[in-house]
Amino acid sequence: MIETSVPECIDGSTDKSAEESTKVALPGKSVLLGQDQPLRLDCGAELAEFTTAYQTYGKLNAEKSNAVMVCHALTGDQFVAETHPISGMDGWWSQIVGPGKIFDTDRYFIICANVLGGCMGSTGPKEINPETGKSWGLDFPVITVGDMVRAQVMLLDHLGIDQLFAVIGGSMGGMQVLEWVASFPDRVFAAIPIATAARHSSQNIAFHEVGRQAIMADPDWCGGDYLSQDKNPHRGLAVARMTAHITYMSGSALHRKFGRRLQDRKSFTYGFGADFQVESYLRHQGVTFVDRFDANSYLYITRAMDYFDLAAEHDGVLANAFKGAKTRCCVLSFTTDWLFPTEENRQIVRALNAVAANVSFAEIESDKGHDAFLMDEPEFHMVLSGFLNGSAVLRGLRQADS
Amino acid sequence: MITRKQLGVIRADLQVIADMINSDTRLLDVGCGDGALLDHLANFKQVDGRGIELSTEGVNACVSSGLSVIQGDAETDLKDYPDQAFDYVVLSQTIQAMASPKEVLEDLLRIGERAIVSFPNFAYWRLRWQILTRGRMPVSRTLAFQWYDTPNIHFCTIRDFVILCEEMGITIERSIALDRDGDKRRVRSAMFFANLFGEQAVFLLSKQK
Numbered sequence: 001m002i003e004t005s006v007p008e009c010i011d012g013s014t015d016k017s018a019e020e021s022t023k024v025a026l027p028g029k030s031v032l033l034g035q036d037q038p039l040r041l042d043c044g045a046e047l048a049e050f051t052t053a054y055q056t057y058g059k060l061n062a063e064k065s066n067a068v069m070v071c072h073a074l075t076g077d078q079f080v081a082e083t084h085p086i087s088g089m090d091g092w093w094s095q096i097v098g099p100g101k102i103f104d105t106d107r108y109f110i111i112c113a114n115v116l117g118g119c120m121g122s123t124g125p126k127e128i129n130p131e132t133g134k135s136w137g138l139d140f141p142v143i144t145v146g147d148m149v150r151a152q153v154m155l156l157d158h159l160g161i162d163q164l165f166a167v168i169g170g171s172m173g174g175m176q177v178l179e180w181v182a183s184f185p186d187r188v189f190a191a192i193p194i195a196t197a198a199r200h201s202s203q204n205i206a207f208h209e210v211g212r213q214a215i216m217a218d219p220d221w222c223g224g225d226y227l228s229q230d231k232n233p234h235r236g237l238a239v240a241r242m243t244a245h246i247t248y249m250s251g252s253a254l255h256r257k258f259g260r261r262l263q264d265r266k267s268f269t270y271g272f273g274a275d276f277q278v279e280s281y282l283r284h285q286g287v288t289f290v291d292r293f294d295a296n297s298y299l300y301i302t303r304a305m306d307y308f309d310l311a312a313e314h315d316g317v318l319a320n321a322f323k324g325a326k327t328r329c330c331v332l333s334f335t336t337d338w339l340f341p342t343e344e345n346r347q348i349v350r351a352l353n354a355v356a357a358n359v360s361f362a363e364i365e366s367d368k369g370h371d372a373f374l375m376d377e378p379e380f381h382m383v384l385s386g387f388l389n390g391s392a393v394l395r396g397l398r399q400a401d402s
Numbered sequence: 403m404i405t406r407k408q409l410g411v412i413r414a415d416l417q418v419i420a421d422m423i424n425s426d427t428r429l430l431d432v433g434c435g436d437g438a439l440l441d442h443l444a445n446f447k448q449v450d451g452r453g454i455e456l457s458t459e460g461v462n463a464c465v466s467s468g469l470s471v472i473q474g475d476a477e478t479d480l481k482d483y484p485d486q487a488f489d490y491v492v493l494s495q496t497i498q499a500m501a502s503p504k505e506v507l508e509d510l511l512r513i514g515e516r517a518i519v520s521f522p523n524f525a526y527w528r529l530r531w532q533i534l535t536r537g538r539m540p541v542s543r544t545l546a547f548q549w550y551d552t553p554n555i556h557f558c559t560i561r562d563f564v565i566l567c568e569e570m571g572i573t574i575e576r577s578i579a580l581d582r583d584g585d586k587r588r589v590r591s592a593m594f595f596a597n598l599f600g601e602q603a604v605f606l607l608s609k610q611k
Contacts, residue, residue, distance in 0.1 A: 330465065331472075349472055353479070356487035358452070360465045361472035365458065383465045390468020 026085055026121050028055040028078055033154045039116075042307075045141035049130065052155050053121025054078050054113035057097060058105035060161070066397055067161045068103060069152060070112040071169030071176035074301055075241075075293060077120040078112045081105070086292040095376055102385045106400035107392070108165065115176075116151040117143040117301050119294035126227065126294040138224035143300060145172070145308045149179040156187070163187050165395055166388065170194035170373035171340060172301070175308050178321075178348065182310055185325035190391040192384065194332045195373045197344035198318050198351065199309035204339060207247055208302040211240030215295045224296055237295040238286030245285045250336035250369030254278060311351075318347065319354035328394070330360040330387040332373075332380065339370040360387055412442050414584035415520050418604045419492060422518055422576060423447060427489035430454070430513065432476045432506075433496035437464035444469070452488075454479055477501055480509040488514040495544075495602070497521050498554040504566070511572065511609045520604040523579065525559035525597045543582075544602055560589060560597045567607065576606040 030053045033039070038048040055078040060067060070080050070093065081097040083090060096102040097110055114122035117140070125140040132139070156164065167180045167188050174196025181191045197204075215221055218236030222229050246254075258278040262268075265275065274280040314320035329352055333345035342363045352359040364380045366372040372380065412420065416439045423429065425447040431440050434453030437460070443449035453471035455461045464471035472479070476493070477500060491514030497503045498521050510517035522544040523529075529540035539549040547554065558566070560579060567574055577589035579600025589596040589603060596603070 328470065346474075349474075350479070350482045353472070353482040354484060356484055358450075358470050359472060360470045361474070362461045362465055363458065363473055379462060383462050386466030386468055393468065 026053065027082075028053060028121070030054070030121055031155065031158055033151065033158060039147070039151060039154065041141050041147045042144040043142045047116075047123065047141070050116065050123035050151070051121065051127065052113050052116070052123075052151055053118075054111060054155060055080065055082070056112075057081050057110040058108055060109040060159075061397075064161050065163070065165060065395060066107065067109045067111060067156075067159075067164050069156070069164050069167040069180075070097070070103075070110060071152075071167065071173035071180075072112060072115065073169070073171040073173045074244075074305065075289070075298075076173070077118065078114045079120075080110065080112045084292070087288065092374060095374075096381065096384070100400075102381060102388060103168075104400050107397065111155070111159070113152055113155055115148045115301065115304075117148070117297060117304065119297035120292075122151075124294070125224075125296035125300055135227040137227065137296060140296070140300065142303055142307075144304050145175045145179050146183065146313075148304065149176050149183065152176070152180075153184060153187070163189060165397065166190040166192065166391065168192040168194070169196075171196055171370065172305050174340075175200075175305065178310055181325050181327050181329065182314070182321040185322075185327050188327045189395050190328040190330070190388070192330045192332070192387065193345075193348065195334055195337050195340045195345070195370055196348075197308075197340050198311060198321070198348050200305050200307075201344065204247075205306045207243060207339075208306055210243050212299050212302060214239035214243070215299060218295075221295060224299075226295070232290070233295045234287075234290040237290045237293065237298060238283075240295075240298060241289040241293075242282045242286040245282060247339045248369060248371040250338065250367055252336065252367050253369050256367070257281075318351035322352050322355050322357055325352075325355070325357055328358045328360075328391050330362075330384075332361070332383065333363050334366045334368070334370070334372040334377075334380075335363060336367050337370040337372065410442060410446055412438050415494065415580055415602055415604060416442070418578055418580065418586065419494060419518050419520060420447070422604070422606045423449060423490055425449070428487070429490040429492060430483070430488045431492045431494070432480065432510070433493060434464060434469075434471060435460050437467060437469045437471060439492065439494065440464070440469050440471070441467060476506060480506065480513065483509075483513045485512055486515060490514050490516050490518055492518045494518070494520045495522065498556050498558065500556060503556050503558075504570070507566075507570065507572070507607075511607065515608065516575070517607045518604065519563075519607060520602060521558065521563065522554075522602050523560050523597065523600045524557040525561065526601045527598050528582075528601075530598075542601075560600055560603045561593060563603070563605065564589070564593070567605070571610045573608045573610050574605055575608055577603065578605075579603045 034050050038046040081091040081094045114120040117124045119126045125136045129136045167177050169177045174193035177193040215236035218233035220231040221233035261277045263277045263280040310321045311318040333342040349361040362383050429449050429451045431453040434455050440451040454474045461473040491510040500506045532540040579587045579596035580602050581599050
């Protein structure tokens with residue numbers, strides 16, 4: 001899909017403030033947690049009251065045994081299977097979540113929560129700090145993947161669900177899945193970490209740092225205080241998104257999609273406009289991203305991924321993280337994913353094997369790179385569906401009546 | 403229509419293996435292919451089974467049908483498993499394709515209390531006959547490759563395998579040779595005939611106590 005409106009530069013023509021672009025009443029549910037028992041964060045701070053915005057699809061059965069937690073990736077959100085309230089795009093996993101789909105909403109109760117630190121209604125740097133009455137900004141405590149999952153556990157308690165039938169997620173979502181298995185194995189029957197790693201690699205930290213520096217170099221970032229100054233570092237955030245987007249695709253997919261083709265022109269302009277389709281595409285990705293994402297949230301969530309190292313939390317031995325876990329696991333990777341390559345996923349499998357855990361693993365042939373987990377990949381969907389159905393039979397979940 | 407799978411019909415050598423396995427046990431199938439044995443054992447003997455398979459198609463077929471199988475290479479990935487994690491570790495029709503069959507055998511009995519190994523018998527009379535009369539490397543039903551493209555790099559005979567087990571201090575609890583029609587023959591009571599008429603063999607092994 002190539003956009004015809006070419007942003008000639010990512011400065012863009014619309015200079016919306018972050019307030020304007022995201023002050024839309026969001027659909028979905030929201031709950032205030034931590035009032036009885038504050039959430040103790042890894043950084044040492046405590047959140048006495050925080051909001052989790054979430055969305056659900058399908059119905060919880062009487063036994064409360066059909067709940068599936070979908071964990072979203074860095075820039076995902078709770079709108080898994082419905083038109084996105086801001087971008088107007090299809091839900092990011094509507095390929096597999098919905099009536100009659102792999103995650104059949106007539107059979108399963110799907111829960112997806114906006115992560116702690118996010119910007120789609122859950123407490124994060126964009127939201128109001130109750131102590132000051134102003135947006136948190138950089139006063140928001142640094143959060144970790146573990147904190148995100150502990151917040152999800154509190155949501156689960158709130159919903160009165162003891163054990164999830166399954167927890168699934170790709171990329172950072174996969175990190176959350178691993179954290180669930182490591183920290184709350186009894187509360188997960190089946191786990192599906194996809195295209196992920198048990199620790200964020202130095203290369204990935206490096207890419208994140210480029211993104212963060214792009215945001216912080218934007219004068220409109222205002223040292224993180226742009227919201228109170230009615231500014232929005234959208235240029236920096238767009239560059240961060242552009243860089244990241246390259247890492248989500250394989251070189252061959254980029255080439256197949258764009259080659260060296262020119263955008264709406266027959267020859268070079270001998271300037272720095274978007275001559276190439278690939279440039280136009282990236283600029284479009286950057287410019288549209290800033291409408292639905294908060295720059296400080298991007299800083300916090302990338303940081304959470306960087307800090308993720310499950311082995312380090314368990315005496316440096318990843319297998320220790322999974323000791324005694326009875327959860328059925330299915331690890332999936334993609335051949336051309338160079339952001340979370342198969343080898344990183346295989347390390348998770350090795351660790352699970354080392355404790356004789358119940359694990360399946362498949363490397364899916366795809367040329368779409370890291371983003372393959374969001375795409376229409378029949379082989380991926382076949383394996384996913386097989387694992388899920390096998391688990392559902394073992395869990396005693398009936399097929400949806402049709 | 404009732405399928406062969408629903409009736410519990412599996413390949414003759416897999417059936418011999420299945421018969422050696424007690425119900426409600428934990429089992430690892432190394433080189434599990436499309437998962438026929440794992441599926442059969444899960445359905446008919448309530449076995450908690452896992453598999454390792456090298457081929458993508460095999461792994462996808464297994465996981466798609468609800469089996470717990472990982473994509474991997476037995477020769478590197480067996481090292482990851484802890485000692486005595488399973489009641490049985492099965493290696494069917496694969497040992498002859500291993501670079502280090504002896505090490506693999508050691509690993510099988512480290513990971514499992516018992517190992518079940520099946521392999522094509524290179525001393526089967528039809529193979530002997532092909533070498534004798536045609537002077538060429540034998541090609542048969544169980545060894546369906548030319549010498550230059552075969553994955554089978556470490557052929558052995560039933561007698562060779564028995565000797566290796568003795569050398570390694572492995573107890574042969576049961577040993578069965580299968581002829582061309584799938585008829586069974588006990589190896590130990592008649593080694594000469596088993597080694598001549600057995601097209602393949604299945605061994606149930608354990609570590610000498």
